[in-house]
Amino acid sequence: MSYTLFIGNKNTDAWSMGPWVLMKQAGIAFNEQPVRSDAAESIELKKALRAVTPLGKLPVLVDPSLGSNPSIWDSLAMCEYLAEVHPDLNLWPAERTARARARSLCAEMHAGFQELRAMCPMNIEARLPAIGERLIHKNNAFCDDLNRLVNMWQTQLKLSGGPMLFGQFTIADAYFVSMCMRIRTYALPVSPPVQAYISRILALPSVGEWIAKAEQDADFFIHEAPCLQA
Ligand SMILES: N[C@@H](CCC(=O)N[C@@H](CS)C(=O)NCC(=O)O)C(=O)O
Structure with missing residues (x-):
């Protein structure tokens, strides 16, 4: 019996994208169970989701x-779980200091970047450079988040020497992939090393597969981009 991963719409579900990309990229087999948030026909699927998570x-x-409690209902918890079950795959960096840093980065993403996430929801198929430009000029908290993200990645790439944040692909890269998508959609200004890192992430086969499906789904609804109505 293999894993089942319940995920949301590929265009907008940022939290689902990380574990999905991680499992694909690491070659961990799983059944994918999409639960579309907008579709009436998904009522049965929503019931199925409630059956595996009260949340x-x-x-x-x-x-x-x-066994009888087979669900892991948080993206960071599932990354930790997969790393524990598949130690041979080195989903976290092998070296302890690097692993501690990788965990810190992911925890910061999990709990932080509130303004950036709120103002720039993931919207893979959209191109919204005017929104990005407006935020850069008018929203200090947003700029703080973006600067922190760029500095974090730049420092880490320098420490590891790349091409990924910790050399080889790890949970940290999977965890930040939705931020790469936001930077692309809203044309947010980043330094050349960070832009090069984003290009490498976008070139990963797993990321390409997710993007292709997101574009094919054509799920961009204007009401899902609250910042457009500002
Ligand atoms: N901390 C959670 C966040 C999960 C989350 O907020 N998921 C969103 C989709 S991106 C959701 O299900 N929203 C629907 C709702 O809040 O009812 C994780 O890392 O998995």
Whole structure:
């Protein structure tokens, strides 16, 4: 029996994208269970989601080998779980100091960047450079978040020597992939090394596969981009 990963719409579900990309990129087999937030026909799927998590939020990873409580209902918890179950895949950096840093970066993403996330929701198929430009000029908290992200990545790439944040692809790269998508959609200004890193992330086969499906789904709804109505 293999894993099932419940995920949301590929265009907008930033929290689902990280674990999905991680599993694909690492070659961990799983059944994908999309739960579209907007579609009437998904009522049955929403019931199925409630059955595996009382929270009803996406993503959820189900591992039948866990027995009667097989659900892991938080993206960071599932990354940790997968790293524990698949130690051979080095999903975290192998070296302890680097691993501690990688965990810190992911925890910061999990709990932080509130303004950037609120103002620039992931919207893969859209191109919204005017929104990005306006935020850069008018929103200090947003600029603080963006500067922190760029500095964090730049420092880490310098420390590791690249091409990924910790040399090889790890949970940290998967965890920040939605930020790469936001920077692309809103044409946010970043330094050349960070732009090069984003290009490498976008060139990963797993990321390309997610983007292609997001574009094919044509799920861009204007009401889902609150910053457009500002
Ligand atoms: N901390 C959670 C966040 C999960 C989350 O907020 N998921 C959103 C989708 S991106 C969701 O399910 N929203 C629907 C809701 O809040 O009811 C994680 O890392 O998995």
